[in-house]
Amino acid sequence: MTALRFDPTNLPPETAALRQEVRRFLAEERARGSWSPRGDFGTHPDPAFSRLIGARGWIGMTWPRAYGGHERSGLERYVVTEELLVSGAPVTAHWIADRQSGPLILRVGTEAQKQRFLPRIARGEIFFCIGMSEPDSGSDLVSIRTRGTKVDGGWRITGRKVWTSNAHISDYAITLVRTGPPEPDRHSGLSQFILDLKAPGVSIRPIRNLAGHHDFNEMVLDDVFLADDLLIGQPGDGWKQVTSELAFERSGPERFLSTYRLLAALVEQGGYDPDDRMAEQTGRFVAHLWALRGMSLSIAGMLQAGEAPNLEAACVKDLGNSFERAIPEVARLVAPTVPLPVPGANDDFAAIQAEAVLNAPSITLRGGTREILRGIIARGLGLR
Numbered sequence: 001m002t003a004l005r006f007d008p009t010n011l012p013p014e015t016a017a018l019r020q021e022v023r024r025f026l027a028e029e030r031a032r033g034s035w036s037p038r039g040d041f042g043t044h045p046d047p048a049f050s051r052l053i054g055a056r057g058w059i060g061m062t063w064p065r066a067y068g069g070h071e072r073s074g075l076e077r078y079v080v081t082e083e084l085l086v087s088g089a090p091v092t093a094h095w096i097a098d099r100q101s102g103p104l105i106l107r108v109g110t111e112a113q114k115q116r117f118l119p120r121i122a123r124g125e126i127f128f129c130i131g132m133s134e135p136d137s138g139s140d141l142v143s144i145r146t147r148g149t150k151v152d153g154g155w156r157i158t159g160r161k162v163w164t165s166n167a168h169i170s171d172y173a174i175t176l177v178r179t180g181p182p183e184p185d186r187h188s189g190l191s192q193f194i195l196d197l198k199a200p201g202v203s204i205r206p207i208r209n210l211a212g213h214h215d216f217n218e219m220v221l222d223d224v225f226l227a228d229d230l231l232i233g234q235p236g237d238g239w240k241q242v243t244s245e246l247a248f249e250r251s252g253p254e255r256f257l258s259t260y261r262l263l264a265a266l267v268e269q270g271g272y273d274p275d276d277r278m279a280e281q282t283g284r285f286v287a288h289l290w291a292l293r294g295m296s297l298s299i300a301g302m303l304q305a306g307e308a309p310n311l312e313a314a315c316v317k318d319l320g321n322s323f324e325r326a327i328p329e330v331a332r333l334v335a336p337t338v339p340l341p342v343p344g345a346n347d348d349f350a351a352i353q354a355e356a357v358l359n360a361p362s363i364t365l366r367g368g369t370r371e372i373l374r375g376i377i378a379r380g381l382g383l384r
């Protein structure tokens, strides 16, 4: 039986100065009117803000300088990420490229792909999204039907993707495609492509979410031609590549900080002398937050050491998502406010609460549902 491992990781002293640097930058830019706080990391793209972050060296922080990176440690990146999230900075536009697509290109891309894409990602000039889910394939991702057929000089891709977050503001989608038969097992025959979203045959249509916002999309791929140099990694290695991204995708602080702004506002509502119910609930949340942060930092430490703690990452995502969802539920019970979107007043408690209430249901779906994560954890622990 595998045991869960959460070795304590301490942030090295040099990260304290970096944290202050990020806070100063955010305060100065906010005073200048470059941004205003929002809640969820996935819902507020601001390409101009992403370029500012890129110019500070905070995208592609851990990548080699040769590809536009900054050769900082994973723990330094953790601190920057944490500060951007708790402040509610609009990080959406560059988020996927920084967290997932860039590291994938760095790991399995060709030299030409690294030179072509990574420096522009690091400058905040190009954005990526994830084309995995399809109308009948979400949790059972291996059943995707988007097909890639080899032709002279490249591939022809036909199919349909759904829930593609931010495809409408992105330049490329790392897209999972079936390019070969499911043999010797179902996980064989899948490949990943760097899909150029401006290529002929790509249509992107909005899907409005519960809040009425246009965050995700349907992508229809109608005989799209992709040159050979847009295949990422080896043909047939798609599944292996997708699963190797999971510890990065599931363990970061965005998996428990999506409704942090509401928690901070709730503590403020309670003031210096909160009633017993408010004190008990906010105290419990803060204690949970500290434990989750310790677990997430531990994974960051293991990733930094070159390990792949997928099981631990699934635990952090499951516990972290439950935490994020509980905050608006409890806020509703302990604060005498009606959640209400207030156009132009997103600092208002009711507006912060409304955003959290409307986003909460999606938190346990994106990046793998609760049931799927618990299945992974059970299998990892030898329980199924």
Ligand SMILES: Cc1cc2nc3c(=O)[nH]c(=O)nc-3n(C[C@H](O)[C@H](O)[C@H](O)COP(=O)(O)OP(=O)(O)OC[C@H]3O[C@@H](n4cnc5c(N)ncnc54)[C@H](O)[C@@H]3O)c2cc1C
Pocket (backbone or CB within 6 Å): 129, 130, 131, 132, 133, 134, 135, 136, 137, 138, 139, 140, 162, 163, 164, 165, 166, 216, 362, 363, 365, 366, 367, 368, 369, 370, 371, 372, 375
């Ligand atoms: C806000 C948001 C953003 C997203 N962004 C993207 C994106 O950018 N790119 C992308 O590719 N996808 C994205 N998704 C899609 C997301 O990955 C899927 O919604 C998710 O994987 C679930 O797939 P599904 O919606 O098809 O649900 P289904 O797989 O049909 O699941 C429906 C229900 O059945 C349960 N279930 C399914 N299989 C099992 C099982 N074996 N055992 C127990 N229970 C099971 C699930 O847990 C769920 O509760 C996003 C989703 C959301 C909500």
